[in-house]
Amino acid sequence: MPIDPEFKSKRQVVGEHNGHPVWGPVDPPKVLGIHGDKVAVDFDLCIADGACIDACPVGVFEWVDTPGHPASDKKADPVNEDQCIFCLACETVCPVEAIKIFVE
Numbered sequence: 604m605p606i607d608p609e610f611k612s613k614r615q616v617v618g619e620h621n622g623h624p625v626w627g628p629v630d631p632p633k634v635l636g637i638h639g640d641k642v643a644v645d646f647d648l649c650i651a652d653g654a655c656i657d658a659c660p661v662g663v664f665e666w667v668d669t670p671g672h673p674a675s676d677k678k679a680d681p682v683n684e685d686q687c688i689f690c691l692a693c694e695t696v697c698p699v700e701a702i703k704i705f706v707e
């Protein structure tokens with residue numbers, strides 16, 4: 604199941620992390636929500652494949668440790684989402700379709 608492209612109308616921002624919003628529900632360590640605004644990563648789908656980190660030409664993502672999460676113990680966090688040039692490479696390569704880009 605890919606990230607819900609309509610999540611912004613269905614979820615609420617419940618916090619802030621590394622300069623981006625976190626969309627709930629959140630119940631750590633097992634439920635982590637969606638991180639980001641322009642570059643949204645569903646942490647509950649991310650399996651830490653790393654393809655997005657390799658694909659991104661501008662270094663938007665950094666690993667963040669998430670011990671105890673059932674899908675993976677680290678996530679690709681969109682810490683530099685303001686640098687995004689909307690190439691959509693990350694969306695395309697993610698094997699579990701955990702990323703949704705909101706083109707400005």
Ligand code: SF4
Nearest residue numbers: 659687688690691693
């Ligand atoms: S759309 Fe392109 S520039 Fe933006 S985060 Fe994804 S890979 Fe990086």
